[in-house]
Amino acid sequence: MKAAFNTLGCRVNLYETEAMIEKFIKEGYDIVEFDDFADVYVINTCTVTNMGDKKSRQMIRRAKKNNKNSVVAVVGCYAQIASKEISTIEGVDVVLGTRNKGEIVYWVNRAKEEKKQFIVVNDVLKNKVFEDLNIEEYQDKTRAFLKIQDGCNRFCSYCLIPFARGAVCSKKPDKVLEEVKKLAQHGFEEIILSGIHIASYGVDLEGEWDLLKILEEVNKVEGIRRIRIGSIDPTFFKEDVIKRIASLEKMCPHFHLSLQSGCDETLKRMNRRYTSEEYKNAVMNLRKYIKNVSITTDVIVGFPGETEEEFNKTYEFLDTIKLSKMHIFKYSPRKGTKAASMKNQVDGNIKEDRSHKLIELDKKLEQEFIKKFIGKNLKVLFEQNYNNNEKLYEGYTENYIKVVAECECNVKDKIITTEITGIKDGNAQGKILL
Known part of the structure; x- marks a missing residue:
């Protein structure tokens, strides 16, 4: 039997796909490329943008073209948000939500044996239990992603993720450290601690555990030479926190601080919980205490109500603080979010123009950052x-x-x-x- 996987979206999804692959291998499946002939196709979906939804639907159709008799399982964020919609797509046999991926092989086997469709999607807003998807044998040997947190309580006005991933929950510290040690034993030298809102790690745990403490403990594990963290809220980086992070010799000097806008008026409508000045202070302190630090970010253009003046504030802010890499996204209305019903939606051509301007700025800033290290x-x-x-x-x-x-x-x-x-x-x- 053969199984194939396609992963869309974030690093958390990459980790969860790796865990699902292992479950299929233990059941005797061979893993093949997604465009190859397979008995089972698993699509791990994303719903951050409309494009994520579209790509998910394209993958479903591609799977059935590869093998019309295959079992197709659609899992993840898009499956959680739009299970009924997905279940009506011809060829879909299994629909699993974000907290049910550990049961993937069971439901695929049932669908195969009983020749019927199964939809298993729970109410994640009420589920505060971390789903452990531990990995015993890693397929790649270079960098390992380790999911230590799930869920988000922020409810930014443009985002569906809290509805797709549910409340904040954290992997227990002993489980995190146990898995890090296994990674070291398997020869990994770099690990990336990932989560949906990783700065929230520990808020649901007893004791004094938080992201900083788990980083300090991971730093002690022998064999691991590099530690990174996934995309993180800039409010995490208070000056005292940065000082402690700077003392961790294995911590890579690279942080992805979500910005979304450099204009305070836009940030307020987005329900982001910081100002551009607070973001700038975090950047300045990271540069102050951590040598050669690289700071990357995400920016959304064309958010509802974003005037030319507001966009110019964002452009000038980014041109001033000079980050090393920016990922530019055009605002995509998501049904069910506050932003989707806001007035003054921005024209698509304007979004395209603003996106192009920031992409050009990004290219310039990235080259400037690299040039600093020529000869080193x-x-x-x-x-x-x-x-x-x-x-x-x-x-x-x-x-x-x-x-x-x-x-x-x-x-x-x-x-x-x-x-x-x-x-x-x-x-x-x-x-x-x-």
């Missing part, structure tokens, strides 16, 4: 060959600069000191120092 030696974790060239490798520095370097020997999965020599095709070029 940085440690790079090489992950794979570049453009299928057996002599070229690509990987990331501790501060998340993508580096391409040539080497006659195999450097995959190794952290190697590399001199940054220049920039080509938007990537840093390196000389490996063996």
Whole structure:
């Protein structure tokens, strides 16, 4: 029997897919590429944007084209939000919500045996229990994602995620540390702690556990050389927190601080719980205490009511603080959110124009950041060959600069000191120092 997977969305989804793959392997399945012939296709969906929904539906149809007799299981955020809609799509056999992925093999086998559709979607707003999807054997050996938190209590006015993921819940600290140790034993040198709102880690746990404390404990685990955290709320980075993080020798100097807008009026309508000045202070303090730190972000353009003046405030703010990388998104109305019913929805052409302007700014700022390190030696974790060239490798520095370097020997999965020599095709070029 063969199973194939397609993952859309965030790092949490990547982790959960890895856990589901392991469950199928233990049941005797061989894992193949999604476009290959398989008996089972699992689509782990995203619903952050309308495009995520659209891609999910495309994957469902592609699976049935590969094998019309296959069992198709649709799981995750889109499945949680729109289970009835998905169940009407021809060929869908199993629909599982965000807190039911651990049961995937059971429901797939039932659908296969009984030739009927199963929809298993619980009310996540009432479910405050963390679903442990522990991984015993990892398929990749370079960087490992570890989900330590789920759910979100923020309810930003544009976002469906609290409705898809439910209330905040955290993986128990002993379970986190146990899994980190297993990762080290499997040869991983870099782990990425991930969550839906990872800054909320520990609020539902007894004792004094929070994200900072779990980072300090993970830092003590032998064998792990690099620690990263996923996208995080800027309010987490108070000055005393940054000082403690700066003392963790394994903590990578790279943080993805969600911004969304550099205009306070827009932030207020978004129900983001910080101001542009507070965000700027977090950035300045990170740069003050952490050497060579890289700060990346997400920005939404065309949010309802965003005037030309408000957009210009965002542009000027970003041009001033000079982050190393920005992911630009055009606002996408999500049915069921407050923003979808707001007045003054922005025209699509205006969104496109603003998106283009920020993408161009991003390219400029990213190049400026890389140039600071030309002539310097940085440690790079090489992950794979570049453009299928057996002599070229690509990987990331501790501060998340993508580096391409040539080497006659195999450097995959190794952290190697590399001199940054220049920039080509938007990537840093390196000389490996063996």
